[in-house]
Amino acid sequence: MSGDVKTATPSNQEHGQRTTPDGIKLPIYMDNHATTPMDPRVLEEMLPYFMEKFGNAASRNHPFGWAAEEAVELSRERIAKLIGATAKEIIFTSGATESDNLAIKGVAEMYREKGNHIITQVTEHKAILDTCKRLEKYGFEVTYLPVAKDGRIDLDDLRRAITAKTILITIMYANNEIGVVQPIQEIGKIAKEKGILFHSDGVQAAGKIPVDVQRDNLDMISLTAHKLYGPKGCGALYVRRRNPRVQLSAQIDGGGHERGMRSGTLNVPGIVGFGKAAELCQNEMATESVRLSGLRDRLKDAVFAKLDEVYINGSMEHRLPHNINISFAFVEGESLLMGINDVAVSSGSACTSATLEPSYVLKALGVGEDLAHTSIRFGLGRFNTPEEVDYVTNRVIEVVQRLRELSPLYEMAKEGIDLSKMNWGASAGH
Numbered sequence: 001m002s003g004d005v006k007t008a009t010p011s012n013q014e015h016g017q018r019t020t021p022d023g024i025k026l027p028i029y030m031d032n033h034a035t036t037p038m039d040p041r042v043l044e045e046m047l048p049y050f051m052e053k054f055g056n057a058a059s060r061n062h063p064f065g066w067a068a069e070e071a072v073e074l075s076r077e078r079i080a081k082l083i084g085a086t087a088k089e090i091i092f093t094s095g096a097t098e099s100d101n102l103a104i105k106g107v108a109e110m111y112r113e114k115g116n117h118i119i120t121q122v123t124e125h126k127a128i129l130d131t132c133k134r135l136e137k138y139g140f141e142v143t144y145l146p147v148a149k150d151g152r153i154d155l156d157d158l159r160r161a162i163t164a165k166t167i168l169i170t171i172m173y174a175n176n177e178i179g180v181v182q183p184i185q186e187i188g189k190i191a192k193e194k195g196i197l198f199h200s201d202g203v204q205a206a207g208k209i210p211v212d213v214q215r216d217n218l219d220m221i222s223l224t225a226h227k228l229y230g231p232k233g234c235g236a237l238y239v240r241r242r243n244p245r246v247q248l249s250a251q252i253d254g255g256g257h258e259r260g261m262r263s264g265t266l267n268v269p270g271i272v273g274f275g276k277a278a279e280l281c282q283n284e285m286a287t288e289s290v291r292l293s294g295l296r297d298r299l300k301d302a303v304f305a306k307l308d309e310v311y312i313n314g315s316m317e318h319r320l321p322h323n324i325n326i327s328f329a330f331v332e333g334e335s336l337l338m339g340i341n342d343v344a345v346s347s348g349s350a351c352t353s354a355t356l357e358p359s360y361v362l363k364a365l366g367v368g369e370d371l372a373h374t375s376i377r378f379g380l381g382r383f384n385t386p387e388e389v390d391y392v393t394n395r396v397i398e399v400v401q402r403l404r405e406l407s408p409l410y411e412m413a414k415e416g417i418d419l420s421k422m423n424w425g426a427s428a429g430h
């Protein structure tokens with residue numbers, strides 16, 4: 001069985017697979033912030049736990065249970081090691097959405113006597129923002145810090161927002177749209193000084209850049225396997241055990257698994273895969289991040305060499321190595337995406353998402369509606385080859401050039417007409 005696994009690579013056999021004359025398989029997946037394909041080595045490690053080693057990790061009386069428990073504990077260690085924690089501090093969940101909910105609601109409920117104020121920021125994932133919104137309904141007060149044009153919060157804003165009632169600061173490690181890394185170490189220092197618990201949604205950072213809960217003074221961090229080449233439906237929350245010992249009110253009651261913080265029979269195969277994925281990331285992060293940032297920069301440099309009126313969204317300095325988010329002025333967002341429909345990427349535009357609004361993340365950065373609609377998030381990953389990156393780069397350049405040839409606005413801008421001074425009438429915009 002495992003012999004076959006070695007040859008399995010992330011496949012794109014459905015959804016109109018084609019191969020270019022140069023042997024590149026289409027469509028190309030470059031949306032690794034949404035999810036990552038599983039690493040074949042992860043699948044191989046998981047397989048026995050679906051069949052031969054099917055035991056319940058909570059079964060204490062027989063070898064089936066012991067084998068499962070042993071595997072779970074190995075995963076706990078591997079995941080802990082990736083973030084500088086100890087195994088006992090890892091609580092398994094169904095994913096980062098649940099981890100975010102457990103961290104925020106668990107603190108809110110447990111520390112209610114101490115205060116009712118929570119600080120977060122505007123470009124968080126919905127798992128954070130919607131959880132905070134719900135708590136507001138129950139009488140909690142939430143401060144949503146703004147971000148600067150580079151996508152980062154201002155530490156002075158944070159200091160000013162802290163009150164005697166503040167019980168939690170939750171700021172994401174790195175953003176899922178623009179890849180911007182927040183000043184986590186500095187935030188951790190402030191939280192520690194003030195004796196306030198500090199949680200971070202670390203989904204996009206863990207396994208991609210060094211995360212260390214000691215160095216960063218993190219009390220909690222949310223993780224998920226499927227953003228680091230592991231399986232879907234398996235996440236974790238790191239919960240600090242000393243200095244301070246963090247206590248959380250369980251949000252799912254039951255058999256008292258996971259130190260009573262998260263009941264429910266453990267997803268053993270998922271956890272085994274998560275552990276293996278974490279170990280692989282730990283071992284390969286240094287070389288992988290250099291390789292991917294090299295490819296990312298090659299894409300960016302080529303785009304900027306061939307096209308004008310292109311804009312990077314978010315800080316270039318404080319950014320994940322495998323992310324770039326670019327807006328292309330004077331093209332129509334939908335046409336751009338159609339033009340590169342053999343490449344799987346995400347856009348800050350309405351056309352690809354469930355809502356009809358431009359991305360709230362880009363909006364928070366002050367990106368105008370038009371540029372938000374023409375933004376593309378390139379999320380490179382472990383299985384992208386240089387040939388694929390070059391293909392995507394050329395394709396994007398080609399399509400933007402073609403669309404601009406048809407654009408009267410682009411013509412006018414090139415002729416030096418100041419478009420911002422023109423009167424567009426009531427129907428201007430997108």
Ligand SMILES: *Cc1c(COP(=O)(O)O)cnc(C)c1O
Binds near residue numbers: 033204
């Ligand atoms: C994907 C993602 C989540 C949600 O994780 P799931 O495991 O899919 O629930 C939360 N936060 C961020 C930043 C993410 O990118």
